[in-house]
Amino acid sequence: MDNNTIAWIIVLATLVVFALGTVMVRNLLVAAVMLALTSAILTVILFIMGAQIAAVMELSVCAGLVTAIFATTISLTKTSQGKELASLKHKYFLRVLPMPFILLVLAAGVFLLWPGMDMSILAGNYADAASRQVLWDKRALDMFGLALIILAGVLGMAVLFKERGGK
Amino acid sequence: MLLTLFVIAIVLLAAIGVYCIIATHSMIRVLIALELIVKAVTLLIAAAGTVNGQMALAQSYIIALIIIEVVVTAVGAGITIAAHAKNGTVDLRDLTKIKG
Numbered sequence: 001m002d003n004n005t006i007a008w009i010i011v012l013a014t015l016v017v018f019a020l021g022t023v024m025v026r027n028l029l030v031a032a033v034m035l036a037l038t039s040a041i042l043t044v045i046l047f048i049m050g051a052q053i054a055a056v057m058e059l060s061v062c063a064g065l066v067t068a069i070f071a072t073t074i075s076l077t078k079t080s081q082g083k084e085l086a087s088l089k090h091k092y093f094l095r096v097l098p099m100p101f102i103l104l105v106l107a108a109g110v111f112l113l114w115p116g117m118d119m120s121i122l123a124g125n126y127a128d129a130a131s132r133q134v135l136w137d138k139r140a141l142d143m144f145g146l147a148l149i150i151l152a153g154v155l156g157m158a159v160l161f162k163e164r165g166g167k
Numbered sequence: 168m169l170l171t172l173f174v175i176a177i178v179l180l181a182a183i184g185v186y187c188i189i190a191t192h193s194m195i196r197v198l199i200a201l202e203l204i205v206k207a208v209t210l211l212i213a214a215a216g217t218v219n220g221q222m223a224l225a226q227s228y229i230i231a232l233i234i235i236e237v238v239v240t241a242v243g244a245g246i247t248i249a250a251h252a253k254n255g256t257v258d259l260r261d262l263t264k265i266k267g
Contacts (some may be wrong), residue, residue, distance in 0.1 A: 008169055008172055015176060015180070019180050021201060021202050022183075023199075029195075032197070039206070042209060049213050050217075051216070051229060053226050054225075054229035057230050058233060060236075061236075062202070066240050068201065070198070072244070073195060073244040073247055074195060076248050108178075131223040131226045134223045134227045139227050149238050153237065153241045153242065157241050159267055
């Protein structure tokens with residue numbers, strides 16, 4: 001088993017561990033944060049594979065915006081009150097909290113310090129111009145559909161904040 | 168070997184998401200599980216793009232998938248908050264008023 005395979009095993013295992021943690025933790029806010037960390041690891045994977053534009057989208061939208069949506073939803077439905085917030089201060093949480101960061105540092109250390117590591121094994125076919133061409137020329141009609149979907153999302157957010165204002 | 172690793176990770180991610188949907192009764196956790204399944208699909212598209220040598224096309228699909236994902240999440244969050252305002256709970260077992 002070569003170094004690349006070991007590195008990919010570590011990264012993919014970290015992704016699965018974070019996903020498992022998202023499901024297993026009781027606190028919804030912690031689950032949302034774990035989901036954001038899963039997105040961050042997926043961003044690293046996409047970046048290594050050569051999908052840089054998609055990686056940036058994944059990081060900004062999935063790890064950022066979606067986490068904010070979940071935090072707002074949890075806050076507005078008050079499921080984070082009382083017992084949930086109290087559990088945030090529990091010693092168990094304080095012990096578990098550094099674990100994702102330790103795993104991230106270990107994963108980064110593998111990439112940066114492992115001698116002879118070739119992380120571009122899957123990234124040989126990336127072309128920024130090709131991505132732009134596909135996105136704006138070949139799939140121009142799809143972009144119109146995506147704009148309509150974003151409009152639907154805006155209406156969804158309007159519902160979200162309408163309920164908040166009604167309270 | 169690498170492709171096998173990716174397939175294992177994709178299947179595990181999707182299985183974790185499906186398990187969460189089956190096991191939970193919270194609308195918010197269902198949304199989180201949907202996110203996990205979408206992440207599995209994102210990884211699948213990226214792997215497929217790499218295998219076929221069409222990463223540019225795969226990227227455009229991933230971007231479309233991310234946009235749809237965030238819209239579904241936003242609408243789902245809106246529905247969750249509306250359900251909580253109406254019923255005082257986000258437990259799916261208690262949402263009996265929308266039965267046909």
